[in-house]
Amino acid sequence: MATARWRSLAISVPLLVVFLVVSSALASSDVPFMVAHKKVELNRLKSGVERVSVSIDVYNQGSATAYDVSLNDDTWPQDTFELISGTTTKTWERLDAGSTVSHSFVLESKVKGTFHGTPAVIKFRVPTKSTLQEAYSTPILPLDILAERPPEKKFEWAKRLIAKYGSLVSVLLLVGTFIYMIVSPSSKSSAAKGSKKKR
Secondary structure (H helix, E strand, O other): OHHHHHHHHHHHHHHHHHHHHHHHHHHHOOOOOEEEEEEEEEEEEEOOEEEEEEEEEEEEOOOOOEEEEEEEOOOOOOOOEEEEEOOOEEEEEEEOOOOEEEEEEEEEEOOOEEEOOOOOEEEEEOOOOOOOEEEEEOOOOOEEEOOOOOOOOOOHHHHHHHHHHHHHHHHHHHHHHHHHHHHOHHHHHHHHHHHHHHO
């Protein structure tokens, strides 16, 4: 088991290094270099309906402007997903070097099961080339639509807060108690009574 992890790590680390070297070489040349990040958030509205919020951020990390930028993410099957708001496509006239654009849309699904999404496709024009250039967004993890999720236990949030801030609360309570004892009228009156008895 451990050797399999080391093998996969040994394969993935050189691939990551090659990707970073190639991407930095492309980004340093005088062309647009598109990087797109696709995020999906699931939200159960009621029993039998799952809302899927999709957002895609497109970054031009190159040193030149990209023109006629188009985003297409229409691979959501219509028999599984219904488009509620927004569109699965978007175009921008230009995307300057170092700038970012975002696009989002919302889907709903009533079909239970696992969905394996595909990356969104970004096409853009470079003035020095006649053909459209193509880039892809990051892939998304498989989505478990309408999956059974264990309900959050009562007071689970309180346990997390205590684990995170318990020591700080304890110190604040001790300091507060100490200040209260010094400042409270009952401690002053008992001290005054003690001084009267001595006289």
